[in-house]
Amino acid sequence: MGDSAKTGQRWIYIKNKSLISLIVKTYADADKKKILDATQKPRVIIDIVDKCDLPQTSTYRKINSLMHNGLLIPAGNVSMKHGKIVTKYVSLFEKVEINVIKNDISIRAKICKGAYHALLEMMRMKIIHLSKNLKSSSTRISSERMYENMQGEGSESLIPYLIKERVIQL
Known part of the structure; x- marks a missing residue:
């Protein structure tokens, strides 16, 4: 997947027809594209709704669709003024x-920096969860090494792995 690993870029190449269809249909929807553009940096849903200036009900429905399809992913939590903890999302x-x-x-796509870090964290949490369920310490060490290797190899190996392991769904 090219020289992107050498330059530190976060580019991936998508050739799967169903994923291409999903991505093209998503970006062809002006409202969904507006939501994805608004979430280039992590935002809570209410901020996404405000920034997009779209009808609230349809915006929530489209945000849910984007999350379900893996094009909008959780990127941490933030405590609101009233003390409630809410999730931030990033394209x-x-x-x-x-x-x-x-x-x-x-399709050639560049992973958002915030999404890349969120994906690494999701993978780390999944490995920790799996490790806790493993009895063998050598298997646990192996899963920790796998995480370190995946982190060092860049997005070209990260995204296909996360899709295969169902950490994310596209």
Whole structure:
């Protein structure tokens, strides 16, 4: 997946037809695109609604759809003024390039920095959860090494792994 690992970029290449269809349909929806653009940095849902200036009910419905499809992911929590703790969300992608050559469509997407860190944290939590359930300390050490290796290899190996392990769903 190219030289992106060398330059420190967070680019991934998507060739799966169903994922391409999902991403194209999502970005073709002006309201969903507006939501994704508003979440280039982590925001709580009420801030997303305010920033997008869209009808509240449909915005919540579209946010839920984006979360369900893995294009909007949790990126930590924040304590609100009244003491309630709420989740912040960030767009999975910072940039999306759709390439069409004859009948072949592919997507090159750059993972948002906030999403990249959120994905690493999700993976770390999943590994910790799995490790607690493992009896063998060598297996636990192996899972911790796997996390360290995945973190060092960049997004080209991270995203497919997270999808395969169902940590995220696209």
